Amino acid sequence: MAREETIAAAEQPPAERRPRNKMQDRMETFHARMRERGLKSTGPREDIARVFFELHRHISAEELYAEVKKINPHVGYATIYRTLKLLKDCELLSERHFDEGQARYEVAGEQHHDHFICEKCGKIVEFEDEGLERMQQAVAQKMGVTLQRHKLELYGLCGECRRKG
């Protein structure tokens, strides 16, 4: 059992610019990637992927398991984890380790973003800032290293909690 998570849609690109049915696009991509790899599309995989794409982001394996159980009570934890790994291989999912014991998973292939996490209510807000990205590159250069990826998490109080508290 982990900290509860609330989701805020933050700084999403305007709806018109996004494809109308992300869900279907993603399922198609999933099928294509599986075919490429000679893997099979099966009931449990469909269910898990569908729930994962449908649900809000930053879900834990435990939460995903519970959700999938609702529509397919037959599915076991092993299949959840195996499908999560498969989705990751297919570059449709990325795994995050926030300050908790368990991993959280989110849809990948979107534009890069970082996270703000409210320490009071647990809300996770995604954001992206060009300036920060550039400055990180500059710092890396100064250190003489090559950057492949990064992880930035800001922790604090969201506007709502600050007002309340």
Next chain:
Amino acid sequence: MAREETIAAAEQPPAERRPRNKMQDRMETFHARMRERGLKSTGPREDIARVFFELHRHISAEELYAEVKKINPHVGYATIYRTLKLLKDCELLSERHFDEGQARYEVAGEQHHDHFICEKCGKIVEFEDEGLERMQQAVAQKMGVTLQRHKLELYGLCGECRRKG
């Protein structure tokens, strides 16, 4: 068993500005904080704290256990974890979760810093950049949130590995 770690001392403040015997200072602080809390200074606690302060940073519980065993083979895992938690309570240790299953621990109370992690050799380099800190504050302000802390990890190739690879 986890990924091996190499340590690079990076951008440390000049030696003259640091107290000569950090180790003793830290042990004294540890004793003081324990006294404040009505807790006892004991053999195992001494050994664990000493090894922790002596050793390089970003150690895992497993590694610490192995090191402590060398000087006190009697100590168990439970005491390692309990003492790690105690050191954290005493604000002498901070716990990090990089992209691995297990936690890593480092000496706290130093100036704030972020981490670069080489994806090839596992080397961890600490760094600090004022500009980045300021820009994070600016981004937080733009989002209407209050920042309490943050975590920035850069992943990539260190100079050495890039040259080799």
Next chain:
DNA sequence: TTCCCTGCAAAAGTTTTGCACTACT
């Protein structure tokens, strides 16, 4: 028909806890 996939259960890895015993202060 051939592998791949599945669920179950057991294992593995990390961290925590219960308990009887020990040892600081």
Next chain:
DNA sequence: AGTAGTGCAAAACTTTTGCAGGGAA
């Protein structure tokens, strides 16, 4: 003496793996 600390073993929790049976291509 009294209370907190210790080691051991067992439990808890998350994730992985072995295996025998079932199903997609």
